Amino acid sequence: MASSTVPSSQPDRPPxxxxxxxxxxxPRSPAEFAAAVRRAAHEIGERVSCDARYVHRVEAGEIRCPNYAYERVFLHMFPGRTLTDLGFAPRSSVRGRRGRGDGGTPPPVGDPALVTGDTGGPPEPYETRNPYHTHHNYEESDVLRRAFMTGGSATVAAASLGPIALAPDASAAQRAVRRPGASDAGALEDAVRHIRLLDDRHGADGLYRRAAAPLRAAYALLDAGATRQRTVDRLYAGAGELAISVxxxxxxxxxxxxARSHYAEALATARVTGDPGLEAHAFCNTAFLARxxxxxxxxxxxxxxxxxxxRPLGSPHLMSLLALREAGGWAGLADRAGCEQALARAQAYFDRGPTPADxxxxxxxxEAELECLEAQCWSTLGDWPRAARHARRAAELQDPHFTRNIALYTAELADDLARGGLPDEAASAGMRVLDLLPEVQSCRVRTILAGTARVLLPHRRASGVSAFLDRHASLPRAV
Known part of the structure; x- marks a missing residue:
């Protein structure tokens, strides 16, 4: 998405x-509010790439007046209000805005020349420190996290980050505001661990909505402000990791x-606090999402x-995983040589073994995840037998604790076998996945399984295929 090239009337004035x-x-987090903006845009046929970063920029005053697409969406969300009622500067006050018709009428919905820019700021660079670019450049600014620290209660946060860590309503625990301490940072770190544990066992579908409360609570902890720098650092790191988990x-x-909005939020936190570990994690997940x-x-x-x-963190296993993320991208580009080179680096790093820096x-x-990610690369490249070998090994190696991953690896095995011309073996693997679905709620697993079922339809008469297809067809629809 392009930004307007028109500068503000007073470029040197702070926002x-x-x-x-x-x-x-x-009480909504920037990411939650961005999601509401996107839903509102969909309702009126608009298309905007709103994420948490955009919300931060608006609240920080970096966007003095939104473009026409965002104007239509905001006025739809808050009927009866004008742009100035929403805290924006009048469009007429922004220098350099060329007249369109009568100078005040928004262009028609979907005007491609006007859908994306924002009035009141210079264009964002395609690349500065950050080499990754989507619709927005994810480079942070000194005000990016300002909205992160406006309103809220530290004790609300501590309550919703308690042992359960997935409180349905953080506001129910509101008490007097106090400054957070080490125990609050610990509660935040425990919330991250708890969410990861539940995801490993059950998958993401049933957890995502419930995870919004601890994320809001993390924002409240940052808002309250700790006195010790060590606690501040832990809170920011915890909030960033929680944003990645959600x-x-x-x-x-x-x-x-x-997901993109949450990952961007984590990356902004990493850049603001100078945390290379968090930055690497945010980019790692961003690469996975892009693929x-x-x-x-x-x-x-x-x-x-x-x-x-x-690279400076000294963790070979982290470098191995990141090389696999790169390999997945090369596979998507059908660059077999680039993929193989990245896979070789991933294996070499992995062979160095775990370290305290991981x-x-x-x-x-x-090893199971390494095998799975390599299987995905070969699958993307269309080498089904090789993909199936790695997927089978991944499922065999996986720790039983990771129920969701066992279902995922086995689903990928079934799909590779089906596309590789082995329908009976594919149906058998698919049946094993169906046995795990009562414990695992993962859209990813269901999507892979649905694709396998479509590939197997012409092979209904093969041994076991009909039973698999009938059982798959009887699955309740995901909500």
């Missing part, structure tokens, strides 16, 4: 925050726009950015 817009957001729940349940969303070149660039951030979030990454 003036928009407290009205912040008030309208209410982003992964959105990612794995097929909500790619929401799944059909943007392989972006996946390569994000994975390469992650490797640059991670991040805590990488507990899922072992």
């Amino acid at each position: 003036r925050p928009n407290p009205v817009f912040r008030q309208l957001r209410g 982003g992964w729940l959105a990612h794995d349940s097929g909500r790619f726009d929401d 799944d969303a059909g943007r392989p070149r972006e996946a390569v660039r994000a994975a390469q950015a992650a490797q640059r951030a991670a 991040p805590e979030w990488m507990t899922f990454y072992g």
Whole structure:
């Protein structure tokens, strides 16, 4: 998405925050509000790439007046209000805005020349420190997290980040505001671990909505402000990791726009606090998302950015995973040589073994995950027998604790076998996945299984295929 090339009338003047817009957001996180903006746009046939970063920029005053597409969406969300009622500057006050017709009438819906820009700021660079680019450049600014610290209660946060960590309503625990301490940082870190544990066992679909409360609670902890720098650092790192965890729940349940917004939020936090570990993690997940969303070149660039951030950390296993993310991007580009080179680096790094520098979030990454990710590369390249060999080994190696991953690896095995011309073996693997579905709620697994069923339809008479297809067809629809 392009930005307007028209500068503001006073380019040297610092931006003036928009407290009205912040008030309208209410208790929702920037990512949640961005999702609401996208839904509202869909309702009126508009298309905007709103994410948490855009919300931050509006609230910080970096966007003095939105483009016409966003104007239509905001006025739809808040009927009866004008742009100035929403805290924006009048369009007429923004210098250099060329007249269109009467100078005040928005262009028709869908005008491609006017859908994307924002009035009141210089264009964002395609690439500065950050080599990864989608509709927005994810480079942070000194005001990017300002909305992260407006309103809320530290004790609300502590309550919703308690032992369950998935409280349905953080506001129910509101008490007097106090400054968070080490125990609050610990509660935030425990929330991240708890979400990861539940995802490993059950998948993302049932968790994503419930994870919004601890994410809002994390924002409230940052808002309250700790006194000790060590606690501040832990809170920011915890909030960033929590944003990635919630982003992964959105990612794995097929909500790619929401996932992108959460990952961007984590990357902004990493850049603001100078945390290379968090930055590498955010780029790692961004690369994975780009691959799944059909943007392989972006996946390569994000994975390469992650490797640059991670190199000083001294974790061979992290570098191995990031090389696999890059390999997935090369596979999506049908670049077999690039994919093989990245796979060789991944194996070489993995063979160095675990070290104390390996991040805590990488507990899922072992030989089984390496085999699975390599299988996905060969599958993307159309080498079904090779993909099936690696997928089978992944399923055999996986720790039983990771129920969701066993279902995923076995589903990928079934799909590789089906596409490789082995329908009976594919149906048998598919049956094993169906046995696990009562425990696993993952849109990814269901999507792979549905694709396998379509491939097997012409082979209904093969041994076991009919039983698999009938059982798959009887699955309840996902909600």
